Amino acid sequence: MMIRVKRANGTPYAFPTNPLNPQLQSFATSGTPTLGTAPSASPAGKVRILSLNEYMGLGGPLEVLIDLTKWMAPITEDPKLGATEIWKIVNMTADTHPIHLHLVQFQLLSRQAFNTNKYGKAFMAVNGMTPIDGVHPNDAGKLAYTPVDPTPYLQGPAKLADANERGWKDTLRMNPGELTTIVVKFATIDPAVDTTDPTHYPFPFDPTIEPGYVWHCHIIDHEDNEMMRPYVVTKP
Ligand SMILES: [Cu+2]
Structure with a gap:
């Protein structure tokens, strides 16, 4: 459903522009956002490869995780204030997860299928199968998640947003x-x-102060079963 808000006198509402987010401007003029495909602006942002995982026991799933990493493990996502980042999130589970980022809004670039068997084997070869807690080596001898690039395992065309x-x-x-x-x-x-005010944060407050923010699946059974990770915004 599309809702169009008009002024009281009936004339269309003109979106204000935002120098930090030109996408908002293009959305206003075209009705559809035009998305950049690469990080831009200063400071330069990262491309992150992230994953959604299910930890299986003999009787079925025991836990759902982000980056196969438990909630209490050290922070792995640390974007710089004002940076544009690309997050590539590989869903290795059998379910759809509504993933929510605190603090920010974002836009969908694409969805694309991947070979789950082959990617799963490559992922497990470097990350093991058991959760990573940042304290005890898991079955691959790891204390931290190692991203595995999904590009070689992609199948079919990338799909744009509905x-x-x-x-x-x-x-x-x-x-x-x-x-x-x-x-x-x-x-x-x-x-x-x-x-544009250099004394101003890109927010009306300083988001780099402790304790930071979280990103997580919004299904309550999942977020309460470790499908949530803390993140911090760092000073550029
Ligand atoms: Cu979920």
């Missing part, structure tokens, strides 16, 4: 057997914030 998900999102469904790629700028999308 019509109902072409705006700013704070939660997005990530389907099983698919790589979901999002673009996220660690800045506000609120055009009322004067982001």
